[in-house]
Amino acid sequence: MNDSFAPSTCLAAPAMHTGRRPFSLAALRGLIAEHRKQAYFRFELKRLATDNPHLIDDIGLTKEEVEAEIAKLPFWQR
Template identity: 60%
Template sequence: MPRRHSSLATLRSIIATWEERKRFRWELKQMSKNNPHLIDDIGLTQRQVEAEIAKPFWQA
């Protein structure tokens, strides 16, 4: 049973990471559209933002 609990905890952690990436990329996309000057403030180029936004949620 402990192994099953560990597997479930690992799965929850993976899903939480995916959700965090999805949310971050959505926020980055919104920032890029609505406040493009903020992209410079966080030290990214538009090309870097586009590359990050284009990644699937499972890719780091």
């Protein structure tokens, strides 16, 4: 027997959402991970600016750019 006369609703596969939702748990984890990377970068930049200020020129930043980056607030406080 075949199902050639079955209604199309019985033959259709259920719709599957394969895309990433903008407010999913994975997106939240990604946002938190990115914030931690940026916070660590600012922490290391501040340490570098105080301990070895002569190395700031080696990474291609000015003192003003470093101070502006260090002064940035976390995303939830902007």
